[in-house]
Amino acid sequence: MTLSNPISGQIRRGLLAHAVVRLTVETVSQMRCAPLQACGEPFAVSSLKHFDEQTLAVLHALHEALRGANLHVEPGTLPFRNWGVLAAPCYLGRSAMVPSMSRFHAEGAWGVSPHMIPYRSLHSISGTVSQYLKIHGPNYGVGGGPGGLSELLLAGFSLLETQPLPGLWLIASRIHPDTGLDDNGRPPADSSCEAIVLALVPESVVTPYVVEYTPTPTVSFEQLAELFDSLDKVPECRLLCPFGSLTFRRKLHLHGPHLSFTAMTAATGRKRL
Amino acid sequence: MNDRVWITGVGTCTPMGCSFDEFAATLLSGRSTIERVRGFSIEEHPCQIAGQVLSVPCPEGEDPAAFAQLHRTEQMVRYCCIRALCDSGLWEKRHRLRIGISLGVGAEWMLPWESDGLRHYHAAWQPPVTQTSLVERTRLQLGISGPAVTVSAACASGNVAIAQARAWLRLGWVDVCLAGGCDMAVSPMSLAAFGNLRALSRKNHNPTGASRPFDRSRDGFVMSEGGTVFVLERDAEARRRGATLHAEVAGCGLSSDAHHLVIPSPDPKPAMAAVQAALLDACLSPSEVDYVNAHATSTPVGDVAEARVLTMIFGEETRRVPVSSTKSMTGHLLTAAAAVEALACIVAMKHRSIPPTINLDDPDPECDLCHVAHTPREQPVRVAMSNSFGFGGSNTCLILRAA
Structure with a gap:
């Protein structure tokens, strides 16, 4: 999207965790074969088979983000209870x-899968993540097309500024390159299922990075992924x-209140932050 | 700082009518607009009834031929946005203001893929040629300069869009914001998918009696389509220009069940949290609520779950606070539902008359509320609460206050 009028004001938040994942179509297919567990009941294989490829890539990215930030979520604990999650x-x-259309032509109304709406709609990923991480704050989908990441940031930062949330997951995903689907709806084997996740918290919380956002309507998936790829190398x-x-800036001095996660550090194993 | 936000313009088009006055008249007549589906073959569909907008009116000033080329969803968005700006008196001034768009739209890409696929074309196989989003195209077409964002919390989308618009106004990101929801989902595959999900009523023999929230014989919701978009403005600017204050957006609450993508949580606490947050936001106690427009879609599980939430929120006041589900007349407009129901609350305020739940012949004892059944109840409404819950476990509550 574009914008013909600048919006003034900068918003600062702590970046608790982040990840970018690029999975092959084959890897994503394999994720359907074993139950997945985070905070709540595990997603059974019978559910996973209905998940969109992008949903599975997002769940993988969440694992990577938690692992990368040394945050270990104990089963049964609810560290994200009052957070929110927005997904684009x-x-x-x-x-x-694609296959549903073919079945509709061949079999009529009864050929349309009832799982299309719960699992393959704009709200589906945020709803799935809220269930997966037991998030009881707001969850909704944003955008839905190629400009979705910019919409996600506009929606996410305005939500953070006006709701008393302890944290917010922002999630974007896509199939890339998107060169078309076969008759079964499968993307080409050389395509990736890509997902970006950010966990934003109040600036006062101990986090490795701080994020400064001045509303802009032109952030692309590539730009943010590239930024994250270089985040560990430069301050x-x-x-x-x-x-x-x-802007993402490494914090020089870690201070302020702590989140009550169980953290896993290389030096000490699990410890309470 | 006075951070009150007002609704100062309305654009609506539903089977109940394509203006505020038409909508209000139909709503307060207690008449259902559900009919047997027209426009495509339904012989094999488990549910064969719906509310339909068969033709979206071309807004004044638009080229009818170009308008006719747009997908129905885009027609609806365009119509509602233009009508809302006209109603607010800001149409001519729109280029001089930073006007944003915050819109609940659930199937922006899916419905055009379906329309194309039904003609045996293969649009869904390839990435769309036009990659600009619907809200962005609308922004460009209207010549407005603020941010434009689509949100979807399924059937709760409209409330999320209104909450977001209010946030943008409070942050100073916009001078004015268009907010609401549009959904034109009565299509062959959507009707089939919801039908196969067993979410829809199968009372095909009785279209006007099929949507019966809180009634013991309810068997699912009835799909409908349309849209409603509001103009939202900050208090100072709205008063300075002498705008018509339809209602104040006094409180918004958002929460998630984190339970299931389709089934409401058996634990009422998550949905209660949304209602409590909205009340807190509006600085109101439950006893100050004059009317509840319930989400109640006419599903066996959902209506009971909501009744439980309302009973716990209102306690002893449950027997006093009038509750109705206007879906009994409108059907369920999915991502547009919350915006349409916010409009129903404004109708109640302006007409001092609470729209009824029609078809409520045999109230379910598990939904023991202060029902407004069959006919409107004449009563002043100063504060109205509108609940909307969605697939994905989204719970939302909007509180509107009369001027």
Whole structure:
């Protein structure tokens, strides 16, 4: 999307965890074969088979983000209880639409899968993640197309500024390159299922990075992924866009209140932060 | 700081009518607009009834030929946004203001893929040629300059969109914001998918009697389509220009069940949290609520779950606070439902008359509420609460206050 008027004001938040994953279609298919567990009841294989490829990539990215931030979630604990989650998939449900369309032509109304709506709609990923991490704060989908990441940031940062949330997961996903689907709805074997996740918390919480956001409507998936890829190598990454910017800065001094996670550090194993 | 936000314009098009006055008249006549589905073959569909907008009116000033080329969802969004801006008196001034768009739309890409696929084309096989989003195209077409974001919390989308618009106004990101929801989901595959999910009523023989929230014989919801978009403005600007204050967006609450993608949580606490957050946001106690527009879709499980939530929120007041589900007349407009029901609350405020739950012949004892059944109840409404819950476990509550 574009914007013909700049929005003033910068928003600062702590970046508790983040990840970018790029999974092959084959890897994503394998994720359907074993139950997945985080905070709540595990997702059974009978459910996983209905999940969109992007949903599975997102769940993998969440694991990576938690692991990368040394955050270990004990089963049965609810560290994200009052958080929120917003998710911006790109063309979610297209891969299911293709075979469903064929079955509709062949079999009529009874050929349409009842799972299309719960599992393949714009709200499906945020709903799934809220269930997966036992998040009882707001959950909703944002965007839905290629410009979804910019919409996600606009929606996410305005939510953080106006709701008393202890944290917010922002999630974007897509199939890339998106060069078309076969008759079963499968993307080409050389395509990746990609997902980006960010866990934002109040700036006062101990986090490795701080994020500064000045509303901009032009952040792309590639730009943010590239930023994250270089985040560990430099003290500051900044994305200057028309009308706004997005900056990630490593904190030099960690101070402030702690989150009550169980953290896993290389030196000491699990410990309470 | 006075951070009150007002609804100062309304654009609506549903089977109940394509203006505020038409909608209000139909709603307060206690008449259902559910009919046997027209426009495509339904012989094999488990549910064969719905509310339909068979033709979206072309807004004044739009090229009818170009408008006719748009997908029905885009027509609906365009119509509602233009009508809302006209109603607010801001249409001519729109280029001079930073106007945002926060819109609940659930199937922006899916419905055009379906329309195309039904003609045996293969659009869904390839990434869309036009990659600009619907809200962005609308923004460009209307010539407005604020942010444009689509949200979807399934059937709770409209409330999320309104909450987001209010946030943008309070942050100063926009001068004015269009907010609401549009959904044109009565299509062959959507009707089949919801039918196969066993979410829809099968009372095909009785279209007007099929949607019966809180009634013991309810058997599922009835799909409908349409949209409602509001103009939201900050208090100072709205008063300065002498805008019509339809209602104040006094409180919004959002929460999640974290239980199941389709089935409401048997634990009422998550949904209660949304209602409590909205009340807290509005600085109101439950006893100050004059009317509840319930989400109640006419499903066996959902209506009971909501009744339990309302009973726990209102306690002894449960017997006093009037509750109705206007879905008994409108059907369920999915991502547009919350916005349409916010409009029903405004109708109640302006007409001092609470719209009824029709078809409530035999109230379910598990939904023991202060029902407004069959006919409207004449009563002043100063504070109205509108609940909307969605697939994905989203719970939302909107509180509107009369001017």
